[in-house]
Amino acid sequence: MPRLLRALAGLAGFFLVWEVIVQAGLVRKEFLPPPTVVLVTIFEQFGETQFIRDLIATFLAWGIALLIAVAIAVPAGLLLGSIPGLRTATAVVIEFLRPIPAVALIPLVLLLIGGGPEAKITLAVYASLWPIMFNTIYALGEIDPILQETAKACGTSRFRTLTSVALPHTAPFVFTGVRLSANIALIAVVSTEFLAGAKLGIGNFIMQASTGSTRFDLVLAGTVVVGVLGFLINGGLEMIGRRAFRWSTVDREAVS
Amino acid sequence: MTTLTLTSRVGRRVGRGIGILVRNWLLFFALLGVWELATRLGQSPFFPPPTEILTTSGKLWFSGPAAQLFLTDTVFANVLPSLGRTLGGWLLAGALGVALGVMLGRSKTGMDYVGPLFAFFRSVPPPALIPVFIVLFGLGPGMQTGSIIFGAIWPVLLNTVDGVRSVDQMKIDTAKSFRTPRSHWVRSIVLPAAGPKIFAGLRLSLSISLLLMVISELVGSYNGIGRSLMDAQQAFDFPLMWSWLVLLGLLGFGFNAAFLAVEQRVLRWQPTRNGRL
Numbered sequence: 001m002p003r004l005l006r007a008l009a010g011l012a013g014f015f016l017v018w019e020v021i022v023q024a025g026l027v028r029k030e031f032l033p034p035p036t037v038v039l040v041t042i043f044e045q046f047g048e049t050q051f052i053r054d055l056i057a058t059f060l061a062w063g064i065a066l067l068i069a070v071a072i073a074v075p076a077g078l079l080l081g082s083i084p085g086l087r088t089a090t091a092v093v094i095e096f097l098r099p100i101p102a103v104a105l106i107p108l109v110l111l112l113i114g115g116g117p118e119a120k121i122t123l124a125v126y127a128s129l130w131p132i133m134f135n136t137i138y139a140l141g142e143i144d145p146i147l148q149e150t151a152k153a154c155g156t157s158r159f160r161t162l163t164s165v166a167l168p169h170t171a172p173f174v175f176t177g178v179r180l181s182a183n184i185a186l187i188a189v190v191s192t193e194f195l196a197g198a199k200l201g202i203g204n205f206i207m208q209a210s211t212g213s214t215r216f217d218l219v220l221a222g223t224v225v226v227g228v229l230g231f232l233i234n235g236g237l238e239m240i241g242r243r244a245f246r247w248s249t250v251d252r253e254a255v256s
Numbered sequence: 257m258t259t260l261t262l263t264s265r266v267g268r269r270v271g272r273g274i275g276i277l278v279r280n281w282l283l284f285f286a287l288l289g290v291w292e293l294a295t296r297l298g299q300s301p302f303f304p305p306p307t308e309i310l311t312t313s314g315k316l317w318f319s320g321p322a323a324q325l326f327l328t329d330t331v332f333a334n335v336l337p338s339l340g341r342t343l344g345g346w347l348l349a350g351a352l353g354v355a356l357g358v359m360l361g362r363s364k365t366g367m368d369y370v371g372p373l374f375a376f377f378r379s380v381p382p383p384a385l386i387p388v389f390i391v392l393f394g395l396g397p398g399m400q401t402g403s404i405i406f407g408a409i410w411p412v413l414l415n416t417v418d419g420v421r422s423v424d425q426m427k428i429d430t431a432k433s434f435r436t437p438r439s440h441w442v443r444s445i446v447l448p449a450a451g452p453k454i455f456a457g458l459r460l461s462l463s464i465s466l467l468l469m470v471i472s473e474l475v476g477s478y479n480g481i482g483r484s485l486m487d488a489q490q491a492f493d494f495p496l497m498w499s500w501l502v503l504l505g506l507l508g509f510g511f512n513a514a515f516l517a518v519e520q521r522v523l524r525w526q527p528t529r530n531g532r533l
Contacts, residue, residue, distance in 0.1 A: 003368050010369035031391040085279070092280045093287060099508020100501070101467035103383075103474065104482070107489035107497060111302050187381040194383050195474055203384065210387030223384040230379025231372075 033217040041221040050205075055225070057200035058189055061117055065124035065185045066178070073129045073181075074174060077136025082166070087137070102127035102188050106196050120192035120201070127188040128181035135177030139170035172245040179237040186230050202226050304495040309502060312495040317503075330484070335503070338469055338480040341397055345404025346465040350458050353409045357416025358442060361450075367417060374410060382407035382464075383471045390476050400472040400480075407468045408461040415457030419450025452526060455519045462511055470504065481507075 015035040021027065022034040033041075045051040080087045102123045109119045143166060151161045193203025202222050209218035288306055295305040304312075317331050360366040386403055393399040423446055431441050447454075473482025481500060488497040 006365060006368035007372040010371075010373050013369070014373055027392060032388065089279050089283045092284045095512065096284075096505055096509050099463055099466070099512055100505045101463075101470050101508070103467065104470045104485065104501060104504045106474070107485060108302075108501065111489070183379060186379075187383075190381040191383040191471060194381075195471065203381075206384050206387070216388065216391065219384070219387050223380055223388075226384060227376050227380035230381075231376045234375065234379060 030214075031216055033220060037217050038220045038224060041217045042224060045218070045221055045225075054200055054202050054205045055229075057117070058186075058193065058202045058226075059229070061120050061189045061201065062124065062182075062186050065121045065189060066128060066182055068121070069125045069128040069132060069181055069185065070178060072125070073132035073177075074136055076129075077133040077174075078140065078162075078166075078170075080133070081137040081140030082162070098130050103191050103195060106192060110196055115196050116199075119196060120189045123192050124185040124188040128185040131180040131184065132174065132177035135173045135180075136170055139173030140166060142173075143169050172241070175237075175241045175245065179234065179241060182233050182237055183230050186226070186233065190226055302494055304498060308495050309498045313499040313502065316496065316499055334479050334481060334484050337397070338473065338482070339507075341400045341404065341472075341480070342465045342469040345401045345468070346408055346462055348401070349405045349408035349461055349465070350412050352405070353412030353457070353461070354416050354454060357413045357454075358420055358446060358450075360413075361417040361420025362446070374414065377406075378410040378414070382468055383475070386472055386475050389472075395476045395478065400469065400477065403472045404465050404468045408464045411460040411464070412454065412457040415453045415460075416450060419453030420446055422453070423449040451523055455523060459512070459515055459519070462515055463508065466504075466508055466511065 019034045019036065022029055022032055080090065105123060105126065106119075109122055113119055113122065147165055147169070148161065151165050156164070189201070190203040190206075193201035194207045195203075202225065206219050206222040209215045209222065292305050292307060295303045317328055317335070319328055360370065382403055385406065386399070389399045389402045389406075393402055427445055427449065431445050436445075469480070470482040470485070473480035474486050477483045481503065485497060485500040485504075488494075488500060
């Protein structure tokens with residue numbers, strides 16, 4: 001049996017179990033609507049302009065946040081990775097900042113920049129900086145010394161070594177970091193919308209459905225759509241990475 | 257190599273270690289100093305100076321009676337329950353993830369059926385499911401532990417599958433030719449080989465657990481660190497809010513450091529480990 005069929009069988013099995021649990025009355029239908037109801041709701045929502053606008057708002061915030069994160073984290077990673085002194089000096093500060101959960105900063109960000117789209121972008125940037133930065137640092141440390149010695153022996157300038165040896169070597173690792181961060185950024189955007197009450201966005205849609213109208217089919221519909229979006233982003237980036245870095249022979253293991 | 261050069265080498269290494277330590281903390285304290293200065297000059301109510309945060313934190317957590325080891329009631333009412341949920345949820349997620357991961361990794365077709373489904377689950381933002389968990393489990397530890405497990409299980413599970421799959425075929429064949437019993441085989445060949453991957457997943461899960469503890473308490477809880485943080489913000493008590501924020505940073509830092517120490521001990525036998533991040 002081919003792989004795709006097995007995947008579909010697994011999906012069908014999951015929906016079947018969910019449907020049976022609800023129909024058998026193990027949980028209340030209003031709280032956990034069966035998949036048949038949720039799927040119909042999703043199709044209905046794709047006809048509503050409000051839902052589409054929410055989806056676009058979330059997607060835009062995600063894209064902007066990821067771009068900003070890349071623009072900050074890659075240069076920072078290159079800098080920290082190539083100057084060991086700088087890295088040891090900043091290690092404590094970074095190790096202290098990194099584990100602070102981005103959502104814990106929501107109260108602070110709300111006070112400083114209000115509840116607009118800037119808030120969710122700021123928090124998503126904060127959350128998604130780290131995997132990109134650490135993958136960049138890690139990749140610089142993993143460069144084959146022979147390559148660097150060869151470059152040095154040939155009298156290559158420092159800048160040229162960076163562009164022709166270090167960057168091509170780090171690119172696949174950095175891309176893995178970006179792929180990890182893409183999911184983190186999406187989760188951060190939706191979480192902020194959900195917790196801080198943005199004006200637009202899927203997170204806000206889910207929050208309103210759960211508190212105002214208590215329509216749990218809408219809650220699950222929004223959740224499923226976000227999950228599918230994350231799944232597609234991850235799969236898409238994985239495919240791009242495989243295509244773009246086919247020449248690379250290194251094992252691109254995520255370090256995050 | 258003579259003993260003399262060895263001692264001088266060790267001496268140099270110790271000296272360098274102290275040098276690095278000083279350099280690390282120098283920047284940390286320099287930044288703290290700048291922060292203190294800037295906030296004293298800026299006088300912004302949102303940004304209390306670090307010394308004020310420190311005194312608030314001291315009063316908040318360590319002004320209790322001697323019988324409670326000087327810990328205040330807040331520690332028992334808010335900090336310890338949060339810690340319990342985080343670690344409890346993480347341990348449950350870890351145990352479940354490793355068990356399921358070993359089973360799925362050893363089966364040839366198992367992942368074909370559930371792999372895409374799990375990849376989808378991992379992409380679902382866990383906070384979005386909190387409303388569902390609230391109506392299913394009610395407001396309380398059940399809902400919080402449930403959301404922590406749901407968010408934290410995937411990295412462990414998927415990494416375990418990966419690790420189990422990467423076991424050297426030679427080792428598998430050797431074990432087979434010695435007729436190693438199955439239970440013994442999992443414990444002494446599969447798990448050690450998958451160890452580094454499992455630990456990487458567990459570490460990621462730990463930070464996710466902390467994150468979800470905060471989120472689930474921001475949304476629906478009667479006590480806990482996240483709830484106290486929210487209360488402080490809504491009361492416009494900024495030194496208090498910063499105290500809770502700093503505590504979260506310290507917890508993340510401490511969890512990470514403790515985990516790395518355990519990992520380095522457990523995986524010490526690994527030949528390729530050189531104590532990197």
